[in-house]
Amino acid sequence: MLVDFSDAPDDPIERLMWLSGVREQTQRELDHEYQKAYFESRLQQRFKFALDLHLHSKKRALAFTRAENEARGRPLKWGDGY
16 A cells, blocks of 8 residues: 655645644554454454464454444354453
8 A cells, every 4th residue: 555645735744734644544444454354353263363463462452353343233242252
């Protein structure tokens, strides 16, 4: 994924604000993808392997799965000990 900086303002203060917005949007998109990936790994009973990658804390990874579960409108009862 590439960010197009051609629309970035030339003024340094405006550019900083623009970059901050890009970072926030990118972080939201990344979090959404992590949320789906952790959820799917848990569905496939591969959540421990996902945790072993050490990309996020166990608490954060569980928060991702919980958020995706709620977003899908079908609260799952995992029963997997996490």
